[in-house]
Amino acid sequence: MERKPVLYMYYRSSSAARVSIALHYKGIEYEPRPVNLLQNEQLDEAYVSKNPSALVPLLIIDGCELSQSVAILEYLEETRPEVPLLPRDPAQRAHVRAIVGTICCDIQPLQNLRVLKTLPEEQRPEHARSIIARGLSVVEAMLEKTAGQFCVGDEVTFADCCLVPQLINAHRFGVDMGHFPHICAIEANASKLESFNRAHWTKQPGCPTELLSGPIQADS
């Protein structure tokens, strides 16, 4: 009997959220398994043996242990293409992947906890804000040429799976979103879809309930 895929995730991880959105969008049922990064559970020997990077996400699917969110997105697209997350045209696909690369290589790694920890505490919010704002301005300029209802045309793609979770941090660190009309429109369109809503950080296992009753408007 086919076992349900297992997604090792952390409720605040934008990288895990990319995969979670894609799974929901493609209608793939899975079992989320929280890895508490603040308690360093990602360093447990059993986890590292499955995922040497000691990062989330990790997806167990089809008997394989798959790490790295973008690699997982590509795998899901290759093995479950029925509900596509890439356009057919190679140039359009390249535009999708260029937006993905901008978010996953040029924004997210430079503003995550691992980097922020190397800075004095009082400098962290401004550093994160500035990295995210600069990165989003690049994405906004790319969207100028490619956007429809979503990042590339009118269908959801990998680019939206990556952009929307990154915006959680943009809001969290107080990035002025007024400069990014395309991004804001895409965020609003995504918020109407069940797949994005089900993957929202407030709905993930492991999300502390006290965060849900506090001032989360800026995050959601």
Place this chain on the structure above:
Amino acid sequence: MERKPVLYMYYRSSSAARVSIALHYKGIEYEPRPVNLLQNEQLDEAYVSKNPSALVPLLIIDGCELSQSVAILEYLEETRPEVPLLPRDPAQRAHVRAIVGTICCDIQPLQNLRVLKTLPEEQRPEHARSIIARGLSVVEAMLEKTAGQFCVGDEVTFADCCLVPQLINAHRFGVDMGHFPHICAIEANASKLESFNRAHWTKQPGCPTELLSGPIQADS
């Protein structure tokens, strides 16, 4: 008449080298066009209008302007599959892309000039060394399960296109390679291939000739 692809690059850019290796490996003739990052030529208005990220590489091909090295690799694979750089099996492809993600998201962005510039000068080499060493230890552990002559099996893939240029910086910052036997073996195997040699930084236009007569052994 079909125009030759144009690759905007910088001789020291490991991201540009990934694409350069792939182009050579697939036998695609191209025209390299140096963008001097030290002289901020990437900020020229004409360049930014083509590539809002103001980064290299940028590949002009088939009438498209393509940015982000991994997006470009995928495009080349989709449009020029005759000499493949990905295995056929989806799980193997995912392993290739997981190594790519580890290098392109978790190593390269954290050790490049843009990040190093935020640190006091005396801390930069140790910071870069430590980021690269930690990242390569993850790659080495992944290779334990996947490596043959190259990163995943016995054929060159995207993973090798990304790993080998990253090693230039590993050598440059004095990372102790003794911990990474698989990586060293792959580097040695790649060094026997014309595609990797033609893409070597010392052979790129814009490489200052004084560097070639100096102590470059540690870099090559």
